[in-house]
Amino acid sequence: MKRSPTQQELVFQQHKSLLFSIAYHMLGSVMDAEDCVQEAFLQWYIAEQEEFVENPKAYLSTIVTRRCIDRLRSAKTQRETYVGLWLPEPLVATTDPFERWELNESLSLAFLLLLERLSPIERAVYILRQVFDYDYAEIAPIVGKSAENCRQIMHRARRHLPAFPDHMPVLHAQHRQVFTKFFQAWMNGDMEGLLQVLADEIVLHTDGGGKVRTILHPLYGPGQVTRYLFGLQQKVFPVVKFALRSTWINGQPGLIGYLEEAMEDKSRLPQEREETENGKQLVAWHQRILAKGEVVFVMGLTCVDAQVQEIDIIANPEKLRHIPISNGDDNDTTVYEIPASEVRWSDALTRHVGTLKGSLGADY
Known part of the structure; x- marks a missing residue:
């Protein structure tokens, strides 16, 4: 007996979260994953007009996975010509403290x-x-493939990757504590405090996609990472006022950076040469972010054993389109003015850091 459209919709909603998670793990793209899931539903919907599908979960999982494989093969050339480091699109505020820890770990940008x-x-x-x-x-x-062939493929894949995390899970409360120490040390210009919270094997990646000026190679070690973070305010954010929303990025603590005010003094924007196509893209992007509430960047932290092991900063605007703009009344948003050279970081932090704690939880 065929399912009615209403029954199909109910079945699809039952498996939608799983299908999206498979697609996102495969593609590292929120928008592409959503497209694959919708395409799978349409294919299943049409197929059931002809023949009843006994196992919709297996059928939909197959369609989603195969479409992801095709997309990854098509994207290979694009990844090879990508400007700078390629990072996944951030998945914002989807982590539930009661989800399986293993799944949270597998969602991390790292x-x-x-x-x-x-x-x-x-x-x-x-x-x-x-x-x-x-x-x-x-x-x-x-x-x-055959089941035995899949075992062999799994064996090869494990040789290419480090072992799946087997250390004790870090509770969300501990994540928040690490994030708070990191953020306060960064905003206070506390070099020693920041070095204490960064792991010895810390690595920092940035992704501007050739549309935003970022570093093109990873930074390794607490020294390099600390110097870069303390230089961000002068080199990357040429605005007077911006807003940071603390949230969960791919199951780990992180920040969303919004432009808090429209920029009137355009002379403070970076001066880019327009002769090249890349230069034109940079100028166009800088003009676009003049609108208040625009997402400027996302920063995700990977925390292991009470330290920050990886920092990923995504500024490519094409990877931030799925994140809603700030409406100005978000209780989880903290506003920061970039201090002038004669203003100490601690002075700017003291005025605003109180509201940051509430956005990640109260257990500090």
Whole structure:
């Protein structure tokens, strides 16, 4: 007996979260993942007009995974010509403290970046097996391989990646404490405090996609990372006032940076040469962010053993389009004025840091 459209919608909603999670793990793109999930639903909807599908979950998972594999193959050339470092699109404020810890770990930007080492088929098998605990017998028809072949693919994938995190999970309260120490030290210009919260193996990535000026290579070690962070205010944010919303980025603490006021004095914008196509894109982007509430960047922290192990800053505007603009009345937003050279960072911080605590929780 065929399902009615209403029944199909109910079944789809039951599996939608799983399908999106598979697609996002595969692609590292929120918008592409949403497209794949919708395409899968439409294909299933049409297929059921002809024949009843006994196992919608397996059918939809197969469609989503195969479409992701095709997209990854098509994106290979684009990734090779990408300007600077490629980072996944940030997934904002989706982490539930009661979700499985393993899934939270697998959503981190650091983990998704590691998955870029795998081929599309390896990535599909690894994600379905390691993250979602599919049996090899379930994975085999999804990727069009035998169960034994899938075991071999999984073995190769594990050789290309570090072991899946097996340390004790860091509670969200501990994440918040690490984030608070990091943020206060950064805003206060406290070099020693920042060095204490950064892991010895700290790495910092930035992604501007050639549209925003960022560093093109990773920074390693507390010294390099600290110097870069303290130089951000002068080099990256040429505005007088901006807003930071503290939230969860891919299951880890982080910040969304919004432009708090429209910029009237355009002379303070970076002066870019327009002769090149890249220069024109940079100028166009700087003009676009003059609107109040525009998302300027997202910063995600990966915390391990009570320290910050990785910092990922995403400023490519194309990767921030899915994040709603600030409406100006968000209780989770803290406003900061960039201090002039004669103003100490601690003075600026003292005026505003109180509201930051409420946005990540009260247990400090």
